[in-house]
Amino acid sequence: MPVQVRGELLGTRRVGSYHVLTITAPGVPEAARPGHFVALAVGGDNSAMLLRRAFSIHGVTLRGVYGGTVDIAVGVAGPGTQWLANLHRHDPIDVVGPLGRPFALPKQPVSALLVGGGYGAAPLFMLAEELRTRGCRVDVVLGAATEDRLFNVLDAKRMASTLTITTDDGSTGTRGRVTDVLPEIMSRTNTDVVYACGPMPMLAAVTELARSHGAHVQTAVEESMACGIGVCMTCVLPVIGDDGVTRMLRSCVDGPVFRGDRIRWDDLDTIPADCYGAPGSKA
Amino acid sequence: MTRAVISYGPIPVEQLGHDVDMTAELGGTWLPNPVLTASGCAASGRELDTFFDITKIGALVTKSIMLAPRSGRPTPRMAETPSGMLNSIGLQGPGIDGFIEHDLAWLRERGVRTVVSIAGSNADEYTKLAQKLRNVPEIVAIEVNISCPNVENKGLIFARDPASAAAVITNVRRNTPSDIPVIAKLSPDVTDIVEIARACVRAGADGLALINTLLGLVIDTTTMRPQLAGITGGLSGPAIRPVAVRCVWEVHQALPEVPILGMGGIRNGVDALQFILAGASAVSVGTATFNDPAAPARVLSELRHELALRGFERLTDAVGHAHRGADVEPEPELGAEHHSGPVPRWP
Numbered sequence: 001m002p003v004q005v006r007g008e009l010l011g012t013r014r015v016g017s018y019h020v021l022t023i024t025a026p027g028v029p030e031a032a033r034p035g036h037f038v039a040l041a042v043g044g045d046n047s048a049m050l051l052r053r054a055f056s057i058h059g060v061t062l063r064g065v066y067g068g069t070v071d072i073a074v075g076v077a078g079p080g081t082q083w084l085a086n087l088h089r090h091d092p093i094d095v096v097g098p099l100g101r102p103f104a105l106p107k108q109p110v111s112a113l114l115v116g117g118g119y120g121a122a123p124l125f126m127l128a129e130e131l132r133t134r135g136c137r138v139d140v141v142l143g144a145a146t147e148d149r150l151f152n153v154l155d156a157k158r159m160a161s162t163l164t165i166t167t168d169d170g171s172t173g174t175r176g177r178v179t180d181v182l183p184e185i186m187s188r189t190n191t192d193v194v195y196a197c198g199p200m201p202m203l204a205a206v207t208e209l210a211r212s213h214g215a216h217v218q219t220a221v222e223e224s225m226a227c228g229i230g231v232c233m234t235c236v237l238p239v240i241g242d243d244g245v246t247r248m249l250r251s252c253v254d255g256p257v258f259r260g261d262r263i264r265w266d267d268l269d270t271i272p273a274d275c276y277g278a279p280g281s282k283a
Numbered sequence: 284m285t286r287a288v289i290s291y292g293p294i295p296v297e298q299l300g301h302d303v304d305m306t307a308e309l310g311g312t313w314l315p316n317p318v319l320t321a322s323g324c325a326a327s328g329r330e331l332d333t334f335f336d337i338t339k340i341g342a343l344v345t346k347s348i349m350l351a352p353r354s355g356r357p358t359p360r361m362a363e364t365p366s367g368m369l370n371s372i373g374l375q376g377p378g379i380d381g382f383i384e385h386d387l388a389w390l391r392e393r394g395v396r397t398v399v400s401i402a403g404s405n406a407d408e409y410t411k412l413a414q415k416l417r418n419v420p421e422i423v424a425i426e427v428n429i430s431c432p433n434v435e436n437k438g439l440i441f442a443r444d445p446a447s448a449a450a451v452i453t454n455v456r457r458n459t460p461s462d463i464p465v466i467a468k469l470s471p472d473v474t475d476i477v478e479i480a481r482a483c484v485r486a487g488a489d490g491l492a493l494i495n496t497l498l499g500l501v502i503d504t505t506t507m508r509p510q511l512a513g514i515t516g517g518l519s520g521p522a523i524r525p526v527a528v529r530c531v532w533e534v535h536q537a538l539p540e541v542p543i544l545g546m547g548g549i550r551n552g553v554d555a556l557q558f559i560l561a562g563a564s565a566v567s568v569g570t571a572t573f574n575d576p577a578a579p580a581r582v583l584s585e586l587r588h589e590l591a592l593r594g595f596e597r598l599t600d601a602v603g604h605a606h607r608g609a610d611v612e613p614e615p616e617l618g619a620e621h622h623s624g625p626v627p628r629w630p
Binding site: 001002004041047048049050051052094096223224226227229230231232233234235236237247248253268269270271275276277278279 | 323324325326330331333334346351352353354355356357358359360361363365366367368370372375376377378512520521570571572573574575576577
């Protein structure tokens with residue numbers, strides 16, 4: 001169950017071009033699982049920015065001098081994320097979390113490939129730890145436009161059996177997209193399951209490759225949200241259910257993790273004609 | 284020697300010597316307090332119940348429900364705007380049958396006072412919706428959403444035309460048990476909101492919900508196209524509060540006996556108080572819930588405090604207070620058993 005707590009910033013550190021915020025949030029780290037996210041209010045109590053910003057949980061500590069903390073990765077993209085990046089130690093932050101459905105974890109010690117685009121890679125670190133305690137093989141691919149947009153290469157190197165880096169401009173690692181290196185890694189490591197997090201076009205392409213390899217694929221989507229708790233119906237996308245029916249599901253409560261093969265990637269930002277409740281449909 | 288301590292902070296209600304009777308009347312129904320959710324900002328209650336006890340607020344107003352299941356509009360559906368947001372959800376929902384079977388059943392079991400908001404594409408659909416709800420027990424009121432800007436006809440065909448508005452309200456009133464108030468939700472996007480309000484009241488509305496969102500548009504300057512897939516959307520949040528307070532003021536002035544459920548940008552108790560003073564008998568907290576999921580409960584306790592600070596013993600005494608000039612109502616003796624005027628509190 002998510003909680004709303006007044007947390008406090010304990011510290012901010014730079015990771016590439018991102019800011020990693022460590023926030024006290026009693027009740028949140030205890031319940032957090034890999035893939036969960038938090039929704040933060042920005043701009044203070046009388047902020048003109050009403051909508052919460054959603055961040056996947058990068059890491060947690062359960063105890064310490066200040067109690068449990070959560071780490072989130074912030075990429076400055078506008079006034080809200082700028083406000084977060086500028087916060088000082090001990091400034092209050094209103095936190096709601098943990099939210100969403102986390103990654104599904106294998107019961108067997110399978111071979112897992114984790115693919116992260118930009119700071120979308122943030123939740124994969126908790127996931128890697130969890131998979132390793134289950135005896136899984138963990139390989140990681142991180143991709144970004146440029147070297148400074150890669151997220152936390154150091155930690156990735158430490159926790160992965162192999163780490164592969166791609167950048168669009170070739171400033172480090174292989175020049176190209178994560179999808180360029182995926183087929184070779186999947187055959188070499190006999191990937192059973194792919195976990196991916198990043199921009200939607202990347203998730204669509206990774207899903208396609210994973211399916212053709214015969215691997216399960218779990219994707220954590222990035223849809224813009226207004227509330228993060230399931231009431232506003234802003235963050236919907238077309239997802240095929242167990243019954244074969246497509247519904248517009250909320251990525252905040254039904255996701256953000258979905259089976260990649262259940263998302264209708266080609267129909268994002270549309271209401272498919274055969275979707276439940278679509279105009280003119282019989283449903 | 285002890286020295287006098289002067290506190291400049293808010294005075295706790297306990298120290299004011301009296302509590303406030305928050306009982307609110309809404310179209311013949313009495314609620315224990317005047318703070319409700321707003322339709323579309325609370326879904327069907329379940330999600331918010333995690334953050335505060337939804338049985339403790341005045342009532343929960345459900346997301347406007349239509350006859351058939353509905354997928355809503357394509358994304359993007361939302362744009363943040365200064366002190367507000369633009370939304371174009373398009374009334375996504377399960378349809379009335381699924382809603383009664385699952386959502387209303389849960390709300391009843393949970394013991395939540397529930398106002399059901401309904402929306403139709405034409406007058407006949409509103410009739411059918413009212414008929415479907417006729418035998419559902421324990422509904423506090425029906426809110427008739429004739430002003431959703433995100434459906435094909437922009438909903439405004441009803442809310443902008445007195446005759447169309449009246450036709451819908453007549454149908455719903457006729458098909459709703461007499462002990463359940465019918466509340467018409469109006470759009471501020473009209474030339475004269477009083478004219479529409481009057482038409483709805485004549486058609487049998489027991490109360491009015493003021494206001495729905497204002498129609499707005501945001502251009503994404505990167506793509507150089509409208510930011511919302513639906514092009515236009517409904518503007519809500521504190522940005523629209525003065526418009527909402529003005530609408531409540533005008534309608535209360537013209538129709539002082541008609542209960543008003545006031546809403547539009549209420550974020551805290553002082554905001555809610557503005558609506559009450561302007562003539563609202565109760566208020567809905569909407570977009571603020573996206574910022575603070577516990578907002579309805581917080582606004583309730585803050586409103587209680589603000590009323591106490593100003594010496595009100597009953598919420599009902601404050602309703603429309605801003606319309607009453609000092610010359611009309613003689614200032615009561617301070618310390619009298621009941622007084623409705625402001626009380627100086629700070630040194």
